[in-house]
Amino acid sequence: MKRTRSRKGAHGIVDVALRAGVSPATVSRFYNHPDIVSTPTRIQIEKAAADLGYIRNRLAGSLHNLFSGTIGLIVPTIDNAIFAEFIEAFASHLRIQDRTTLIASHGYDLSLEVQIVRSLLERRIDGVVLVGFDHDLVALSMLADRNVSIISVWNYREDESISSIGASNTEAAKLITGHIIDLGHRDICFIFPDTKFNDRARDRKQAALQTAYATGLTVPKNRLWNCPYDIGEAKILAQKILSKNRPTAIVCGNDIIAHGVIYAAQSLGFDLPDDLSVGGIGDFRGSGDMEPGLTTVRLPARQIGHLAADAIVEMSQAGLPPKPSHRLVEISLIRRGSTKRIQNA
Amino acid sequence: MKRTRSRKGAHGIVDVALRAGVSPATVSRFYNHPDIVSTPTRIQIEKAAADLGYIRNRLAGSLHNLFSGTIGLIVPTIDNAIFAEFIEAFASHLRIQDRTTLIASHGYDLSLEVQIVRSLLERRIDGVVLVGFDHDLVALSMLADRNVSIISVWNYREDESISSIGASNTEAAKLITGHIIDLGHRDICFIFPDTKFNDRARDRKQAALQTAYATGLTVPKNRLWNCPYDIGEAKILAQKILSKNRPTAIVCGNDIIAHGVIYAAQSLGFDLPDDLSVGGIGDFRGSGDMEPGLTTVRLPARQIGHLAADAIVEMSQAGLPPKPSHRLVEISLIRRGSTKRIQNA
DNA sequence: AAGCAAAATGAAAACGTTTGCAATTATATT
DNA sequence: AATATAATTGCAAACGTTTTCATTTTGCTT
Numbered sequence: 001m002k003r004t005r006s007r008k009g010a011h012g013i014v015d016v017a018l019r020a021g022v023s024p025a026t027v028s029r030f031y032n033h034p035d036i037v038s039t040p041t042r043i044q045i046e047k048a049a050a051d052l053g054y055i056r057n058r059l060a061g062s063l064h065n066l067f068s069g070t071i072g073l074i075v076p077t078i079d080n081a082i083f084a085e086f087i088e089a090f091a092s093h094l095r096i097q098d099r100t101t102l103i104a105s106h107g108y109d110l111s112l113e114v115q116i117v118r119s120l121l122e123r124r125i126d127g128v129v130l131v132g133f134d135h136d137l138v139a140l141s142m143l144a145d146r147n148v149s150i151i152s153v154w155n156y157r158e159d160e161s162i163s164s165i166g167a168s169n170t171e172a173a174k175l176i177t178g179h180i181i182d183l184g185h186r187d188i189c190f191i192f193p194d195t196k197f198n199d200r201a202r203d204r205k206q207a208a209l210q211t212a213y214a215t216g217l218t219v220p221k222n223r224l225w226n227c228p229y230d231i232g233e234a235k236i237l238a239q240k241i242l243s244k245n246r247p248t249a250i251v252c253g254n255d256i257i258a259h260g261v262i263y264a265a266q267s268l269g270f271d272l273p274d275d276l277s278v279g280g281i282g283d284f285r286g287s288g289d290m291e292p293g294l295t296t297v298r299l300p301a302r303q304i305g306h307l308a309a310d311a312i313v314e315m316s317q318a319g320l321p322p323k324p325s326h327r328l329v330e331i332s333l334i335r336r337g338s339t340k341r342i343q344n345a
Numbered sequence: 346m347k348r349t350r351s352r353k354g355a356h357g358i359v360d361v362a363l364r365a366g367v368s369p370a371t372v373s374r375f376y377n378h379p380d381i382v383s384t385p386t387r388i389q390i391e392k393a394a395a396d397l398g399y400i401r402n403r404l405a406g407s408l409h410n411l412f413s414g415t416i417g418l419i420v421p422t423i424d425n426a427i428f429a430e431f432i433e434a435f436a437s438h439l440r441i442q443d444r445t446t447l448i449a450s451h452g453y454d455l456s457l458e459v460q461i462v463r464s465l466l467e468r469r470i471d472g473v474v475l476v477g478f479d480h481d482l483v484a485l486s487m488l489a490d491r492n493v494s495i496i497s498v499w500n501y502r503e504d505e506s507i508s509s510i511g512a513s514n515t516e517a518a519k520l521i522t523g524h525i526i527d528l529g530h531r532d533i534c535f536i537f538p539d540t541k542f543n544d545r546a547r548d549r550k551q552a553a554l555q556t557a558y559a560t561g562l563t564v565p566k567n568r569l570w571n572c573p574y575d576i577g578e579a580k581i582l583a584q585k586i587l588s589k590n591r592p593t594a595i596v597c598g599n600d601i602i603a604h605g606v607i608y609a610a611q612s613l614g615f616d617l618p619d620d621l622s623v624g625g626i627g628d629f630r631g632s633g634d635m636e637p638g639l640t641t642v643r644l645p646a647r648q649i650g651h652l653a654a655d656a657i658v659e660m661s662q663a664g665l666p667p668k669p670s671h672r673l674v675e676i677s678l679i680r681r682g683s684t685k686r687i688q689n690a
Numbered sequence: 691a692a693g694c695a696a697a698a699t700g701a702a703a704a705c706g707t708t709t710g711c712a713a714t715t716a717t718a719t720t
Numbered sequence: 721a722a723t724a725t726a727a728t729t730g731c732a733a734a735c736g737t738t739t740t741c742a743t744t745t746t747g748c749t750t
Contacts, residue, residue: 010491012706023730028708038716038728053490058467059404059413060706063735068404070447070468079433080630081426088424091448100464102415103436103448119445122403123415145398146355231634259631266636285425286604289576291611357736368700373738383698383746405736409705 011052020048031056062124071312072102072120072128074113076198080229080256081284083131086153089305090129097313099126110136110197117142126316129153129308133160134197149315153308154299155200156328163315163324165307167331169200169281172297173207175333176279177251179295181215184342185249185277188212189223189241191234191261192253204253204281223247227257234260235267242268248277248342255282258294262338273340283334292337300329356397365393376401407469416657417447417465417473419458421543425574425601426629428476431498434650435474442658444471455481455542462487471661474498474653478505479542494660498653500545501673508660508669510652512676514545514626517642518552520678521624522596524640526560529687530594530622533557534568534586536579536606537598549598549626568592572602579605580612587613593622593687600627603639607683618685628679637682645674
């Protein structure tokens with residue numbers, strides 16, 4: 001394939017320099033270290049650049065100084081509510097810091113993540129933000145070898161070797177499970193997503209069950225289910241669960257599943273929360289507005305996005321810190337209409 | 346600030362060449378035109394690159410050949426369901442074509458869009474995908490000046506000057522409005538988002554009202570409302586509308602608003618669809634699963650994402666086509682439980 | 691086996707910036 | 721006013737590739 005497109009129209013830094021009557025070096029400094037160029041020249045250059053409609057070529061720059069001004073963001077999925085608010089907040093805050101976001105998703109497929117990391121490294125990202133701690137070692141070492149800053153978001157654990165910003169998913173699951181137990185429920189069903197390559201789900205599931213066990217509950221086979229991140233599939237599963245010998249409450253690994261469960265209950269004509277209590281984790285957009293409102297644990301997605309953007313920029317400028325730092329964000333139980341004290345307790 | 350981070354560990358193309366016993370030129374060809382390097386050398390280079398953990402630097406390459414392998418995607422918002430499926434499909438298909446997605450959102454603020462375009466141009470994107478046809482002329486001409494391919498997605502119109510892939514929002518609004526009128530409804534309320542800088546919403550709103558007028562209906566002030574893209578705000582607005590002198594049906598400019606309306610009706614204890622019919626546009630994830638299922642017009646978001654990815658890659662390789670091309674994607678009315686023939690008609 | 695075309699490779703000049711160093715100019719000090 | 725110091729600026733050499741052109745090697749044909 002012939003690549004013949006011309007961009008002849010575009011002016012370069014030397015054109016600007018020529019027109020402003022200075023050297024290209026000075027123009028470069030005007031953009032990168034504005035403080036060290038004198039006011040008169042600054043004005044000259046500003047005018048020349050405007051006249052020519054100059055847009056600088058950061059690729060050429062990064063070739064020299066190793067900084068591309070681009071940050072990679074790798075998420076499991078973009079197409080559902082889970083990460084939407086986070087991505088938006090992250091990208092916006094990066095833009096404010098004059099960085100751009102190179103985004104990619106892998107659908108919980110770690111091998112794909114390796115390819116994605118390679119592809120991002122080929123574009124010389126200054127840093128990368130990943131979700132959670134479950135990652136292919138190959139991907140991590142490629143990043144480490146090239147001194148690319150890494151931040152893991154969403155989950156919080158004290159002992160991990162890469163820096164992170166996130167909530168304790170363990171606590172989140174404890175909160176919602178504990179709340180439901182406190183309401184008197186003893187026959188509780190648990191629906192969680194697949195925990196393979198998903199430390200958030202794993203932490204939540206384990207903590208939820210642990211909390212149940214600690215109260216002396218047992219969780220038989222028909223009270224523990226797996227379910228993908230999909231409202232429709234959750235609805236179908238819940239309909240099955242609810243059709244016979246139903247529990248008094250369902251704890252869901254995330255709000256997506258909880259939405260499906262609530263719809264399932266409604267489709268079967270149940271009264272919520274009288275016939276069934278439902279709890280989620282996440283507090284996505286919409287969870288508070290549905291009827292009944294979903295009782296859930298609020299994870300501050302936007303805050304994580306904001307913090308992650310600031311942190312990755314700082315890290316990429318400063319070089320890797322000696323030790324990984326971990327930032328815990330607050331979560332809170334949001335009581336809404338989908339849970340209720342059990343009647344016959 | 347001193348930028349002293351070293352990437353000394355990283356090997357370049359000449360290291361690979363040295364180790365493979367060939368010239369850098371051959372290694373470059375190995376990556377860019379694999380067909381013209383002989384099998385033995387190919388193997389040598391493959392091995393050398395693997396041994397050294399070489400990751401090529403595409404920035405350096407684009408400096409020379411004007412292609413960065415990066416496509417810009419500018420959407421109004423990432424943080425709600427509207428564009429989520431589209432973005433996911435788009436980014437995935439770009440990845441398959443060995444391109445990466447530089448994403449940014451502007452929250453329906455055109456002036457921000459200009460800044461974003463500049464920032465993307467500084468990274469020398471090969472093409473850019475925008476939503477709709479309402480754009481700042483400055484942004485468009487910056488792109489045109491630099492021969493960057495542009496595709497507009499989501500909306501379809503025959504007469505626009507930039508290439509597009511999308512559905513007819515006019516048809517969509519006609520479909521849902523017509524459906525509701527066909528069901529016998531005459532007292533219909535319309536809730537649409539702000540149409541400023543939003544041609545999709547404008548087309549929909551106009552077509553919906555037109556359809557109503559064509560049937561001889563009038564739409565008084567209290568039957569036409571504005572509402573942001575937010576379930577919660579839609580819910581509040583709908584509660585107000587429904588509390589006094591309520592219509593028999595509500596046509597919503599998108600599924601987000603429709604979700605809010607349905608929740609509002611439920612919060613007031615209405616029976617859906619007996620007390621009220623609700624129609625949306627979009628068919629987002631979840632619209633089919635809620636109770637009752639939302640009657641809406643399906644816009645194939647994933648398909649648009651897929652087509653747009655393929656199209657922008659092709660355009661960016663081929664140079665601008667002589668004439669803008671417009672691709673119309675199919676939409677369809679999805680009848681679900683939220684609409685019903687009016688009882689007393 | 692010679693001759694020729696085709697295929698594969700190498701040498702070196704770009705691509706558009708940034709930056710170390712040196713040279714110049716402005717400012718401060720006496 | 722002369723000198724010392726600091727603030728600006730310019731020169732030219734990178735940065736890591738890709739590509740043109742020329743050269744070498746390979747494969748065919750007779």
